[in-house]
Amino acid sequence: MIVKIKRGDKFREYEINVDKNWTILEVLEYIKTKIDSTLTFRASCRSSICGSCAMVINGQSKLACKENISKNLINNEITIEPLKKFPVIRDLVVDDSKAYEKLKKVKPYLTPKTPPKNSEFLIKPEEVASYDKQTDCILCMACYSDCAALDVDENYLGPFQFTKTLRFINDSRDNTPLNERLDLITKEGNIFECLECQACILACPKGVTPQFDIKKLQNIALQNGYQNPNPPQNDFNSFNFGGFNEGGFF
Template sequence: MKTATFRVFRFNPETDRKPQYQDYEIPITKGITVLEGLTYIKDNIDPTLAFRAFCRSGICGSCAVNINGKPRLACKTPIEKIMEEFSSKTIIIEPLSRFKIIKDLVVDTEGKKETIKRFNLWLEEKEPPRDAEFTVSPEEVKQYEKETDCILCLACCSVCEALKENIPFSGPFAFVRTFRFLSDSREKEEIKEKRLEIALNASVWSCLQCQKCVAVCPKNIAPADDIQKVRRAIVRSGKKESPGAKKLSHYLNWIYATGQINRLFLPADVYNSEKAVKEFIKTCREHGIEVWDIPHLPDGFLALRDLIIRALVEEGNIEAIDFKKIRKIDEKIEALLKGEEK
């Protein structure tokens, strides 16, 4: 009979000094899943093995574990597929990263309940039309259809680089749900405003856009995209004074002004530190270091660019662009070019 070896992470904080791995050889048949393999171990080899499972249908998210280094739902992961993918009969099964271990493959996920409460992650309906029900168009549902599939498995949080470094950041799933309710026409407008404030306070601008959450989501949701949409909603609502919003404005203004992102002037635009910029330029030039490749724009470029930007701004397509700031960027470039000639 064909077999596979499960190398399972074992650790009980109450009795063990450190984690260890234990190998189990299990028989496999066509279509058998990792969860079924774990169940076989518990029923036939080692009843002390601890893991979570409930629906066995990819709906509850409770069986999420790391399988060969990647978060997956154990109930939806065929053993043979992993063996073929890694060209090995040994499969390494570990608990989700970045969570406190309760025992073996079971981690503490109670924090998601607090996040749900803090973010108000439920629909708060406005008053429906008199003697009628709310109607939601198919076009509207498409805006947040994927987001309703979120099963709170926390795979996205287990790989999130921002969550690793930033305690206020609440993890991708919270912003997925935030976007879902922001897009719902049935919700009270004052609650939508409250959601934006909560997202801002929860450090939504700390997302690094590393796309790891997108790569591991078992429901093919793109949390990183939803975070960008929440950020856009924050800027559109007029909340432009946070460092994150100022960075967005900086990037857009410099790209539209010069075709480049200029990290040199980022502190000046975001933290009002012109002095630091000047001192940095001076130090770099003293040591013969190239500070920034100042763009020498072709004749007629600025006039054409101005027409395009004005049209975009007037149509409301790009709210974060500040035409006056772009003009100031032109002046900075002109001054730098003159200094370069000297």
């Protein structure tokens, strides 16, 4: 098979013959140790936990340690590129510092309230369930890389940043004022610019759903007096609804 790897402004092709049950990360390690020691990429846990081996595989951002060859071969070829939206340091290694700076803005940490005397915070299971999935985010940047809204506005905060915001808004132990978090995501983060393409959902290797989190945050913002600066021009009530035909359309 042929592995095409973007290195600088060109693609370098490597012809290899390995087990197709190997992961993409194993392929990269094979190329580096057996063919070209100058190939540069990030990797650590090999278990889809650290998120460091995220890269673009056949056009979609994925974790190299999670994807195997057999599911990604197209005409006996695999194309690998560095994550999008980031300056490239070398080969498949990118500078993701700007995305982390955006994350810092949303205060992705708990500012605890004073616990009750002679007690501790008691959290109901349903409350934990409201933010449990958001804690699965491993900051791999795959959603950020595939986000269409960032193609339109580079100052748009980003999918995983909004997911982290919702996680702490839903935590009753957090003492950060709600309006402070909402100010950050609406006035600076431009949350209403989400294009609802759901590319972030497809990209996430942990099953987190950033676009759904963004929609929840938009609703929370609207309920608290914030306005969408670019509201949709049409809504469902504006259509002349004539009923559904046999195919389910009207």
